[in-house]
Amino acid sequence: MTPDQRPAGAFSDPDLLRRVASALALIPVAIAVAWLGGWPFALFWLVAAIAVLFEWNRLVHADAPPVLFAGEIAALVAAVVLIRYFLNPGFGLIALGIGTGFALAFSPAGVSRWAIGGLLYAAAVVAGPVILRDDAAYGFVAILWLFAVVWGTDVGAYFAGRTIGGPKLWPRLSPKKTWAGFAGGTLIGALLGCAIVGIAGLPVGPGLVVVTLAIAALSQAGDLLESAIKRRFEAKDAGGLIPGHGGVMDRLDGFLVAALAAALIGLARGGFANPAAGILIW
Known part of the structure; x- marks a missing residue:
């Protein structure tokens, strides 16, 4: 999540040190898991997606029955297993479709659309990174590029x-x-993302620059989307798990939109086998 931006000169944010400490603890873990790839990477993001789903459900309908949450988790797990086993996101959509029907059946009256929205929102957390990382040739570079874009955008x-x-x-x-x-965030995020690609020895041409700028801007759109949801339900944060950042949903709001957009572009250009190449090589 992009931190609050106050007027010029206001650098007295009491949460700044906690944000920095949390980031210093989480960034090495995220990079290490990205380097491992495979099931460790998929499980890492699946846990993050389940945490986001829990925070979403608590935010929008706290009285939902436990069976709803259990069914949504099962749909997420099935989607990840199917995507990784068949290397085809289409199979994951089947699981999410079943989960959507489950949400319709077990949601409290008047909140079914929010239950479905939460399932799809959480699915985006895990689907985008897993699709990109499973590209054997360029998956790790694509994830580092994505991290650099989103984190650079936040800081900028x-x-x-x-x-x-x-x-x-x-x-x-x-x-x-x-x-x-x-x-400032868009420019810094794009600069760092392109730098990662250049360091990896890949060409940094106009196509990559444009798509990286777009992904940086979309990460901030994800922040605004979550702000709209929290405002709708009169909440300041989605949770309090990460000091200085709020909940997991607060930390990943921009990342999930950026990752999903990057994965879709990569799939459109590189196919199921090479989505990371599709987003990085222009």
Whole structure:
């Protein structure tokens, strides 16, 4: 999640040190699991997706029966197993379709659309990274690129917004975010992402630059989407598991949108066998 962006000169965020400490603890773990790939990587993101699903359900319908949560978890697990076993995201959609029917059947009255939304939201957390990483040739580089884009966007937006200030991006949804933060985050995220690709020895041409800028911008759109959901349910954070960041859902809001968009572009260009090549090589 892109941190709050206050007016210029306001660097007295009491959560900043906690954010930094949490990031320093989580980043090496995320990179190590990405390097391992395979089932360790898939299980890591499956656990994250289940945590997001739990926070979502608690946020939008706290009175949901336990059988709903259990059925949604089963759908996520089945989707990951099918995607990895068959190397085809289409099989994962079958499991999610069954999970959607389960959500319709067991959701409390009036919240079925939110239950379905939560299942799809959580599925995006695990599907995008797993699809990209399972590209044997370029999967690890694609994940490092994605991390650099999203984390760079977070940091760039934070400091550009606080240093420059200026007009608000979307005051009704997120009153502390600014256009300066959006622009700074997008540029820094794209710069770091392209740097990772260059360090890996791959060409950095106009196509890669444009798609990296787009993914950086989309990561901030994911932040705004979660802000809209929390505002709808009058919540400040989705959870409190990660000090300085809130919940897992708060930490991954921008990442899941960026990862899903990157995976879809990669699939469109590289097919099921080479989605990472499809997003990185232009």
